[in-house]
Amino acid sequence: MNQPVQHKSAGHAIVETLEAHGVKRVYVVPGESYLDVLDGLHDSSIETVICRHEGGAAYMAEADGKLLDVPGVAMVTRGPGAANAHVGLHTAWQDSTAMVLFVGLIPFEHREKEAFQEFDPKQWFESGAKRVMVLDHPNRASEIVAEAMFAASAGRPGPVVVGLPEDVIKEIVDGRVHPQIPVATGGMTVTDWKSLRDSLLESERPLFITGGNDWTDGAARELSKWLEEHSLPAAAEWRTEGTVPFDSPSYVGPIGYGRPKFSNDLMEDTDLIVFVGTVPGDVITSGFTGRQNWNQRNFIVTIDPSLRGRSGPISHQITAKPHSFVRDLIRMDLPVRDSWREWTSGLRKQQEEWSALPSSTPSEGQAKMATLMANLIERLPQDAMVTFGAGEHTNWAHRYFPTRQYASMISARNGSMGYSVPSAVAASLNYPDRVVVTIAGDGEFLMNGQELATAAQYGATPLVIVMDNQEYGTIRSHQEKDYPGRISGTQLKNPDFAKLAESFGGVGFRVENDADVPAAVEKALETVQNGETFALIHLIVEQRIKAF
Numbered sequence: 001m002n003q004p005v006q007h008k009s010a011g012h013a014i015v016e017t018l019e020a021h022g023v024k025r026v027y028v029v030p031g032e033s034y035l036d037v038l039d040g041l042h043d044s045s046i047e048t049v050i051c052r053h054e055g056g057a058a059y060m061a062e063a064d065g066k067l068l069d070v071p072g073v074a075m076v077t078r079g080p081g082a083a084n085a086h087v088g089l090h091t092a093w094q095d096s097t098a099m100v101l102f103v104g105l106i107p108f109e110h111r112e113k114e115a116f117q118e119f120d121p122k123q124w125f126e127s128g129a130k131r132v133m134v135l136d137h138p139n140r141a142s143e144i145v146a147e148a149m150f151a152a153s154a155g156r157p158g159p160v161v162v163g164l165p166e167d168v169i170k171e172i173v174d175g176r177v178h179p180q181i182p183v184a185t186g187g188m189t190v191t192d193w194k195s196l197r198d199s200l201l202e203s204e205r206p207l208f209i210t211g212g213n214d215w216t217d218g219a220a221r222e223l224s225k226w227l228e229e230h231s232l233p234a235a236a237e238w239r240t241e242g243t244v245p246f247d248s249p250s251y252v253g254p255i256g257y258g259r260p261k262f263s264n265d266l267m268e269d270t271d272l273i274v275f276v277g278t279v280p281g282d283v284i285t286s287g288f289t290g291r292q293n294w295n296q297r298n299f300i301v302t303i304d305p306s307l308r309g310r311s312g313p314i315s316h317q318i319t320a321k322p323h324s325f326v327r328d329l330i331r332m333d334l335p336v337r338d339s340w341r342e343w344t345s346g347l348r349k350q351q352e353e354w355s356a357l358p359s360s361t362p363s364e365g366q367a368k369m370a371t372l373m374a375n376l377i378e379r380l381p382q383d384a385m386v387t388f389g390a391g392e393h394t395n396w397a398h399r400y401f402p403t404r405q406y407a408s409m410i411s412a413r414n415g416s417m418g419y420s421v422p423s424a425v426a427a428s429l430n431y432p433d434r435v436v437v438t439i440a441g442d443g444e445f446l447m448n449g450q451e452l453a454t455a456a457q458y459g460a461t462p463l464v465i466v467m468d469n470q471e472y473g474t475i476r477s478h479q480e481k482d483y484p485g486r487i488s489g490t491q492l493k494n495p496d497f498a499k500l501a502e503s504f505g506g507v508g509f510r511v512e513n514d515a516d517v518p519a520a521v522e523k524a525l526e527t528v529q530n531g532e533t534f535a536l537i538h539l540i541v542e543q544r545i546k547a548f
Contacts, residue, residue: 156303203297
C-alpha cells in the first residue's frame with residue numbers, strides 16, 4: 001500500500017526514517033548547520049541526548065552499536081565538530097561496530113569557497129568509514145538514511161558518515177519514508193557443515209574463539225549451551241568477554257594484550273581453532289606472530305568475505321553472522337571425546353585459578369585495586385555490566401569481572417582512551433535496571449569525564465571507579481622495558497576526582513587507605529542501585545601495581 005504524501009522538510013524526513021528503523025536515542029552536540037534535523041527531533045519519539053563534546057557523543061553512539069540491534073547514531077556539526085567526532089569513527093571501524101554519524105555541512109552553494117568551517121567529508125572520512133554519503137538532493141533524504149543504516153549493519157559492521165548541507169535539509173519533500181533494507185546474515189552450507197563436523201571429530205584439542213559485536217544474546221546462550229554439552233572450550237577475543245559466560249565450564253579466558261601465559265599458549269597448543277565473529281588479527285596473534293604456521297587448522301566464521309584484518313592459515317571460511325552460524329551449529333550433535341573433556345577441564349581450571357578473587361580484607365596502608373575488586377564483585381548482581389577504555393587499569397576487569405551474558409563488557413578494542421565514561425552513560429541509559437560499572441584510569445578519565453554532566457542531566461547512574469596511580473601506566477610499562485630508568489612524558493598530577501563528581505551532581509568517595517575501601521564500595525553501590533545518581537570512587541593507589 002502506498003504511503004500518503006505528507007509534505008515536510010528533508011530534515012524532518014531524516015528523523016522519521018530513523019524512527020522507522022527503530023532508533024530510540026541519538027547523541028548530539030548541536031550546531032547551526034543541522035538545525036532542521038534538531039527541529040524534527042523536537043516532536044519525535046527519539047530521545048535527544050545532548051553531550052558535552054563530540055568525542056563523547058561519538059563514543060556513546062559507538063557503545064549503542066555494541067549494545068543494541070540497530071546502529072548507534074550521533075549528530076555533530078561541520079569542521080571542528082566533525083574533527084572531534086573522528087575518534088569514535090576510528091573505534092567503530094577497528095571494532096566493527098554499526099554506527100551512523102550525521103554531520104551538518106555548509107550550504108551547497110558555498111562549497112569550494114573556504115566557507116566558515118568548510119571541509120570535504122569524503123576526503124576526511126573515506127579511509128575509516130564503510131561509506132561516506134552527502135545529501136545533495138532533498139528528495140533522497142529518507143533513502144540515504146535507509147542506505148546508511150543498511151551499510152552500517154550489512155557485512156562486517158562499521159561506521160557510516162552522512163553529510164547534511166544546511167540548505168538542502170530545509171527543502172520541502174513529499175515525506176514518504178524509505179523502508180528498511182534487509183541485511184543478509186548468511187549461514188552454513190552443507191559443505192561448511194560437513195567440513196566443520198569432520199574437522200572437529202578429527203581434533204584432539206579444539207578451541208572456539210568468540211569476538212566482535214555482531215552477536216545476539218540468544219545466539220550467545222545457545223552457543224554456550226552447545227559447547228558445554230560437548231565439553232568444548234571457548235576463549236574470548238580481547239575486550240569482548242561475556243559471549244560465553246564467565247562462570248561457564250567451557251569458558252577458558254581472554255586472548256589479547258596482557259593475556260595470562262596459559263591463554264597465550266593456547267594459540268599454539270590447540271590443533272583446531274574456530275573463530276566466530278572475529279578473525280586472527282593483530283591483537284589475537286600478538287602482532288601477527290602467533291598461529292602463523294600454514295599447517296595449523298583455522299575455521300573462520302565471519303560475514304565479511306574479504307577477511308579484512310586476518311593473518312595466518314585459513315582452512316575454511318564460513319560466511320555467516322554469528323547468530324546464523326549458531327543456528328546451524330546447534331543441529332550438529334557430536335560424540336564427546338574423552339580428550340575434549342580432559343583438554344577443556346584443564347584449561348578451565350587454569351582460568352578459575354587465574355580469576356579467583358583476591359582477599360576482600362583490607363591490608364595496611366595505601367588503597368589497592370585488588371581489595372576494591374574483591375569487595376565490588378562480591379556485591380554485584382548477576383547481570384552487572386562493565387565498560388572501560390584503554391590502559392593498564394582495564395586488566396582488573398579482564399581478570400576478575402564476572403561477565404555472564406553477551407554485551408556485559410563494552411570497551412574499545414582500538415585502544416582508545418576516554419571511552420570509559422561515555423560508554424557507561426550509554427549503557428546506563430539503555431539498561432537503567434542493571435548495575436553499570438566503569439573502570440577508568442586517571443589519565444583516561446579526564447579525556448571525557450565531562451560527560452558526567454550528561455549522566456546527571458539524563459539520569460544515568462553508572463558506578464565510576466577512577467584508579468589514580470598518577471601516570472599513563474601502559475606507556476610507562478613500555479618505557480621501562482625499552483628505556484629503563486628514564487621516565488619521560490608519563491607522570492601526572494591529578495585533581496580530586498571525588499569532588500569533581502560531586503560538582504557534576506553525583507556522589508564522590510575519595511579513598512586513600514585500604515581500610516576505607518569496603519565502606520566506599522558499599523555506599524557507592526547502594527547509591528547507583530537505588531537509582532539516586534551516579535557514584536564515583538577515586539582510588540589513590542601505588543604506582544606499578546598491576547592486575548597481572
